[in-house]
Amino acid sequence: MVTMLSRRLLPALVLALLAPVLVACGGDDDGDTTLTVYAAASLKKTFEQLKADFEETHDGVTVELVLGGSSDLVSQIQGGAGADVFASADTANMDKLVGSDDQGQDPQDFATNTLEIATPPDNPAGVATLQDLAGPDVDLVLCAPEVPCGAAAQKVADAAGLTFDPVSEEQSVTDVLGKITSGQADAGLVYVTDVLAAGDTVKGIEFPESSSAVNTYPITTVKGSDHADLAGEFVDLVLSDKGQKVLADAGFGAP
Amino acid sequence: MSGARAVGLPRWVLVPALVGALFVLLPLVAIVAQVDWSNFWGLITSESSRTALLLSLRTSTASTVVCVLIGVPMALVLARTSFPGQGVVRSLVLLPLVLPPVVGGLALLYTFGKRGLIGQSIEVVGTTVAFSTLAVVMAQVFVALPFLVVSLEGALRTAGERYEVVAASLGARPTTVLLRVTLPLALPGLVSGAVLAFARSLGEFGATVTFAGSREGVTRTLPLEIYLQRETDPDAAIALALVLVVVAVLVIGLARTGRTAL
Numbered sequence: 209m210v211t212m213l214s215r216r217l218l219p220a221l222v223l224a225l226l227a228p229v230l231v232a233c234g235g236d237d238d239g240d241t242t243l244t245v246y247a248a249a250s251l252k253k254t255f256e257q258l259k260a261d262f263e264e265t266h267d268g269v270t271v272e273l274v275l276g277g278s279s280d281l282v283s284q285i286q287g288g289a290g291a292d293v294f295a296s297a298d299t300a301n302m303d304k305l306v307g308s309d310d311q312g313q314d315p316q317d318f319a320t321n322t323l324e325i326a327t328p329p330d331n332p333a334g335v336a337t338l339q340d341l342a343g344p345d346v347d348l349v350l351c352a353p354e355v356p357c358g359a360a361a362q363k364v365a366d367a368a369g370l371t372f373d374p375v376s377e378e379q380s381v382t383d384v385l386g387k388i389t390s391g392q393a394d395a396g397l398v399y400v401t402d403v404l405a406a407g408d409t410v411k412g413i414e415f416p417e418s419s420s421a422v423n424t425y426p427i428t429t430v431k432g433s434d435h436a437d438l439a440g441e442f443v444d445l446v447l448s449d450k451g452q453k454v455l456a457d458a459g460f461g462a463p
Numbered sequence: 464m465s466g467a468r469a470v471g472l473p474r475w476v477l478v479p480a481l482v483g484a485l486f487v488l489l490p491l492v493a494i495v496a497q498v499d500w501s502n503f504w505g506l507i508t509s510e511s512s513r514t515a516l517l518l519s520l521r522t523s524t525a526s527t528v529v530c531v532l533i534g535v536p537m538a539l540v541l542a543r544t545s546f547p548g549q550g551v552v553r554s555l556v557l558l559p560l561v562l563p564p565v566v567g568g569l570a571l572l573y574t575f576g577k578r579g580l581i582g583q584s585i586e587v588v589g590t591t592v593a594f595s596t597l598a599v600v601m602a603q604v605f606v607a608l609p610f611l612v613v614s615l616e617g618a619l620r621t622a623g624e625r626y627e628v629v630a631a632s633l634g635a636r637p638t639t640v641l642l643r644v645t646l647p648l649a650l651p652g653l654v655s656g657a658v659l660a661f662a663r664s665l666g667e668f669g670a671t672v673t674f675a676g677s678r679e680g681v682t683r684t685l686p687l688e689i690y691l692q693r694e695t696d697p698d699a700a701i702a703l704a705l706v707l708v709v710v711a712v713l714v715i716g717l718a719r720t721g722r723t724a725l
Contacts, residue, residue, distance in 0.1 A: 279694050347594070352677065354694040375594040376676025377683075379690060387676065391578035392593045 242270045243438050244290060246281045248297030248425070250321070250381065250401060254458045255295070261454075262445055269438060277380065278302075278356065285310060285430060292439040295427040295446070297321075298356040302426040312429030312436060317463035318446050319425040319455045321399045323360055325413040326388050326406070333394035338415040341395055342370045349384050349393040352377035357384070360421040361397040367420035385410060399423070401459040424463065491708060498705055499698045506702035514680050515688035516706065522596060522684060523664035526603035530660040533604075534611035535653065539641070541612065542619035560609045567605050568673025575601065576674075598675035599682050603664035610663050611656035618652020619645070658718035662711050 243262075247255045252275050259271040274281070274291065278301035285291045286308050294311075295318070296302040302315045327335050333346045341348050350372060351358030358377060365372050375393065378384045381402050387393040389409045403412035427446055429439040445451050452462065499506070506512065541553055559567055575592045576582045582592065592598050622645075630644045631637075646653070668686040675682040677691065685707050693700040 277694070283697070349676065352691050352694075354691050374678070376678050378677055379672065379687075383672065383677075386673065390572050390576055392572065392576050392676075 240268050240270060241435060241438065242272050243292050243435055243442060244272045244274060245293040245295070245442060246274045246276075246285060246289070246291040246430075247293075247295040248278045248281070249275045250297055250399060251275070251295055251425070253405060254454050254460070257454050258442075258445060258451055261450065262442055266438070266441075271442070279304075291430045292433040292435050293427065293442050294430055295425065297423065297425055299424055299426055300356070302428065305428070305430075310431050312431045312433055312439065313443075315426040315428040316443070316447060317424050318427050318451070320461035320463055321401055321423045321425065321459075322418040322461065323357075323364055323397045323415075323421060324400045324403050324418065325395055325415060326385065326398050326403050326410045327395045327413065328388055328391050329408060329411050331394075331411055332391075335395045335413065338364065338368055338417050339370065341397070342372055347392070347394045348372055348374045349376045349378060349387045349396040350374045351381065351384055351397075352379065355379060356423065357381050357398065360423055363421035364397070364417050368417045399459075404459040422461070425460070494701060494704055494708065497701045499702065502698065503702050506696075506699045507706050509699070511679055511688060512699070512703055512706075515683055515685045515703070516710075518596070518599075518680065518683065519665055519685040519707075520710075522599045522603060523661050526600045526607055526664045527657055527661040529600065529604050530608050530611045530664075531653070531657055534608050534656070534660070535615060535646075537608075538612045538615035538619060538656075539645070542616045543624070543645075556612060557609045559606050560613075564602075564606055564667065564669030564671075565673050568602060568670035568675075571598075571602060571605060571670065571674040594676045594678065594682060596675075596681055599671055599684060602670035602674045603667045606667055606670055607660035607663040610659040611653075614656030614659060615649060615652050618649040618656075621652075622648040654718055658714060661714055665707065665711060665714075 245255065245259070252273075255273055255275075259273055262271050263269060274284075274289075276284075278296045278298060281291075281294065282296070282301050282304045285294060285305060294302075294305060296305070296315075299317075302311075305311055306315065325335060325338070325341065327333070333340070333343075335341065335346060340346060350361045353359055353362050357380070361372070376387065378387065381398045384393075384396040384398050385402060385406055388396050389406070400412070400414075403410060427443055429436060429443060433439050446455075456462070507516075537556065541549070541556075562570075572579060574580045574582065575598075577591060577593050592601065626644050626648065627640050630640045635643070666686060667684070668690065671682070671684060672687055672690075677683045677687045683691070685703060689700050689703045689707065692703060
């Protein structure tokens with residue numbers, strides 16, 4: 209009886225499951241254009257500013273920012289997420305996009321970022337230099353070597369001839385900062401821009417060895433974008449003097 | 464029930480039931496389909512994978528034991544006593560069920576962390592919870608405990624107090640009644656509650672990553688390892704995800720056979 213039932217019901221079932229998809233494909237195009245920008249999470253503040261600027265100069269255009277880890281964003285784009293612009297926090301993830309031939313134009317570098325030591329505001333372990341982080345009494349938190357900020361930390365340590373023994377290897381900069389602002393950890397390595405964005409909740413300490421790991425941010429349009437022209441204009445805005453000023457104010461270096 | 468003809472379900476019930484089953488099963492099928500079988504064994508037996516799996520099994524076992532030790536008395540109090548504000552207490556105890564695990568992790572951090580509510584007093588004793596395997600177990604207990612309490616409290620209420628009253632009237636002391644009558648009657652509920660708690664501990668991610676951190680062999684459990692591997696080696700992440708699914712299915716399956724045997 210069940211088979212009979214399912215034979216009768218199956219087409220209806222399939223239709224019911226597909227209905228929302230079919231409706232969505234119709235779209236709700238009422239003259240407004242939505243430009244979807246996939247950007248690394250560390251670009252949140254700057255790209256929100258640029259989004260506002262772009263919408264101001266482009267009537268009827270809404271910029272939708274999708275922020276996340278660069279590797280997540282790449283796999284979503286490769287999975288057909290429908291992004292128009294992709295701004296990566298490192299060249300490795302941009303290379304992945306180029307590797308699957310999903311870039312709409314040649315990626316261009318638009319910013320750089322370097323590491324800085326972050327401690328709780330009162331700096332309980334008295335950290336002053338990169339060497340201090342290798343000390344036995346410092347609860348150090350880093351990003352895992354698998355994620356860009358961890359790879360950069362590894363590079364800095366290698367260049368300085370140091371071996372760190374972190375109490376935790378976190379998934380993201382946010383997780384590292386969380387452990388420091390809550391006072392769980394004594395110090396961590398995050399980007400200059402993260403320290404600036406965190407305001408008074410952490411103390412930033414520059415160190416000369418940071419120049420051995422400069423992170424470059426590339427941007428490109430995505431192949432198959434419905435708004436290729438607009439996407440190109442957004443990339444141009446990021447690369448323009450105006451865009452570069454917004455980025456510099458947030459602590460990013462010039463490419 | 465034997466011999467009596469079962470009342471048939473209305474046919475239409477099958478449709479949403481089937482949709483629901485598909486909704487749960489299809490993603491599992493998709494995971495299996497994604498697995499890179501030629502390298503599967505190598506991926507799941509790598510040093511870091513084995514370390515993470517072992518840590519997950521150890522911490523989940525420990526947290527299940529803790530859940531039983533403190534969850535059974537909690538369920539007993541909720542099911543067998545009545546006091547003003549009981550409803551509120553029950554809701555609060557069940558709060559971790561609806562709380563995002565990350566929020567649970569933050570709450571634990573502000574309680575037991577280095578600068579937390581009672582973390583400083585713990586530090587005076589000479590230990591810190593921060594970044595230790597103990598923190599992983601605490602995070603797991605926090606999210607898994609309600610599963611055991613709910614499941615056991617339900618079983619206790621269903622079992623009723625008849626046999627307990629009889630045993631007491633025959634002169635059994637409260638402890639004897641509890642150990643010889645109440646708990647044996649509620650054992651199936653206790654077992655399924657413990658299994659749920661174990662499974663929840665095994666899958667715990669948010670509270671762990673927020674409260675305990677992530678370090679190989681100390682705090683990086685299998686879900687954290689999967690999340691990290693995804694960054695660089697999606698194939699390894701999928702292979703490990705399948706291992707996690709298989710372990711969970713095995714535990715639930717074993718508990719089912721164990722329950723029917725009881």
